[in-house]
Amino acid sequence: MSYKMTRDIIKNSLVQKIEELSGQNVFDCYQCGNCSSGCPVVDYMDIMPNQVLRLAQLGATEDILNSETIWICSACLQCSTRCPKGVEVAKVMEALRSINLRKRIGTLDPKKIEIEDLQNLPPIALVGAFRKLTG
């Protein structure tokens, strides 16, 4: 896949929001791959953690927000402790989940969640939704 690079795309408003919420500079990442090699659930992700950072650097934020990776991430912090550049990747993942959830409206009644959904949804997705959509 090819990506068009312009100043506006690279530093778009969503990249700025990711940096604002996470407190991280995505451009500090130099793609060593340490975060992905230590991630315990990387085999289940469609985009590896280092690729999340690269796509953010390219301004391809919609690709990240639509990925399964941000919901597979279990927020274990392994990536953050392994990064030689001090990038707290787990905070970037949390920021991406927050941005995704903020785009949604509605409420969530825990008693009305289908048993099948409880069995299949990633736990981090439920935790995020409980934070956002319950009183």
Ligand code: SF4
């Ligand atoms: S915080 Fe998420 S991305 Fe980082 S190592 Fe843990 S599961 Fe992987």
Ligand code: SF4
């Ligand atoms: S460990 Fe840090 S520098 Fe290396 S790829 Fe991951 S975020 Fe980038």
